[in-house]
Amino acid sequence: MIPALSIRAAKTEIDNNLNLQQLAQLFQFKLTENIEYPLQLVWENNQLCLFQTEVKNQGGILVDLCSSQSDYRRNQASIKKEVIARAVGIKPNYRPSVLDATAGLGRDGFVLAALGCQVTWLERNSAVAALLYDGLARAKQDSEIGGWVAQRLKLIYGSALDEQNILASLAADKPDVVYLDPMYPHKKKSAAVKKEMKVFQSLVGADLDSDGLLVSAKKIALKRIVVKRPDYAEPLNNEKPDFTVDSKKHRFDIYLVNV
Ligand SMILES: C[S@@+](CC[C@H](N)C(=O)[O-])C[C@H]1O[C@@H](n2cnc3c(N)ncnc32)[C@H](O)[C@@H]1O
Known part of the structure; x- marks a missing residue:
């Protein structure tokens, strides 16, 4: 079964960041200030990452073509x-x-x-x-x-x-x-x-x-x-x-x- 996901972001970003709002709309994700699911998308430093919430000290997964x-x-x-x-x-x-x-x-x-x-x-x-x-x-x-x-x-x-x-x-x-x-x-x-x-x-x-x-x-x-x-x-x-x-x-x- 596909796991449920949402995008966690700071309130100012949720309210004002048009790129984030567009991304959430395109892929049908709810924007939230909270961690909601075992797999959580997180918007931080103007980039989207995927985290496993119960695992500590992990780097998130992201697509970084400039890394x-x-x-x-x-x-x-x-x-x-x-x-x-x-x-x-x-x-x-x-x-x-x-x-x-x-x-x-x-x-x-x-x-x-x-x-x-x-x-x-x-x-x-x-x-x-x-x-x-x-x-x-x-x-x-x-x-x-x-x-x-x-x-x-x-x-x-x-x-x-x-x-x-x-x-x-x-x-x-x-x-x-x-x-x-x-x-x-x-x-x-x-x-x-x-x-x-x-x-x-x-x-x-x-x-x-x-x-x-x-x-x-x-x-x-x-x-x-x-x-x-x-x-x-x-x-x-x-x-x-x-x-x-x-x-x-x-x-x-x-x-x-x-x-
Ligand atoms: C092993 S990964 C591909 C890795 C990729 N070659 C890379 O270099 O990062 C397989 C991906 O294929 C996607 N996938 C599987 N079946 C698909 C389909 N019918 N249409 C589109 N994407 C599909 C999966 O969701 C998954 O993200």
Whole structure:
């Protein structure tokens, strides 16, 4: 079941901050001065974070495209080094457009945008979509990356399983690639799963309907569908890919369209 959430903020912000009011309205969150739920969105220092209220001394989860971690990933990203670049089919003179149809915290999509692809993040969980919306809005204001982020990254709030709606939102501008990275149950004991990942898992659940994503993606992608899987996982929907590209921890299953 999707957990209930609200956005906690100071009263002055609730009353006067138009960005916060717009964000709450877009994603249908109540604004409150109190902590109300075990998972709580919090508006602090002009950014949106997700906290697990019963855990002390934790950093919140947020989308921070300007953080040193994102900077490092972006600066290190190169067509040769990034396995994901090979998987989506980037070439020295070719950058496919990508629908990152299970965007999550947007990291993979951000790397592809940093490499020059036009990327649309698609996310169905309202809290995750709100975190992406906030992270994108802040990144667009950044003096270093704001220019290209505004040109290359977009967000749609909705489900990839609803392909008619998604095609309408894309204004029929179909992407070359649909990229899929649904949640997959971890094989290792949960202690091995990072704290941040655990909070994220309790927010979005297990994506039990993910097999259907391949069917929808085939109606949307012009050239290929790329599915990120843990190396031990079966292919999505048990459908054999046309080929795979392997990285250290993952494998990318690639399905070619219209061949
Ligand atoms: C493992 S995370 C993706 C992580 C992401 N690749 C990254 O780099 O941060 C999976 C995300 O897909 C989203 N998701 C699953 N099924 C979806 C669907 N049908 N439509 C849109 N989003 C979906 C989940 O809500 C979750 O946020």
